[in-house]
Amino acid sequence: MKQLHAIVKGKVQGVWFRAWTLDVARDLGLKGWVRNMPEGHVETLAQGDQETLDRFLESLRDGPPLARVVEIDTNWGSVEENFTNFSVKY
Template identity: 50%
Template sequence: MIATRHLIITGRVQGVGYRAWAAHAARDMGLDGWVRNRADGSVEAVISGDAAKVRAFLNACHNGPALARVDEIAISDRAEVPEAGFVTRPTG
């Protein structure tokens, strides 16, 4: 079963390698989607793939890279499936 989720990750998540970490983790898990910094200091991502792998990615996002501090992750379902592959987008 394919799951697609939209994430807004808040805390100390910019300037600590969070986007690069997320992209690497998603690619390692074979997930599709994108990640970007937001002007408000949060990180936004859309992740899609096997539901179990999406859950594993979401669980990993609560920790992120060593210097990150994740305060909250707002998760919502997303009907639109991203293109194949995982990319880092410019700040939006």
């Protein structure tokens, strides 16, 4: 199992990005979380196998219909904390 930490930049707040990310991650069977950042970005940490995480990252590049993703900063690593589901952090 691997871990992807991503910070999504662009028009990603106020466009249902967190809820959409939650749905995509759960559909893919990933564990982790997503949250808004004070700077206007969206941060997510997802755990799963490499192929599924690659698909998740490709989905993040598109985002929901009202979003405009400009850049995604990624950091790949080993799982440091095991999550039981995928959730929205506030």
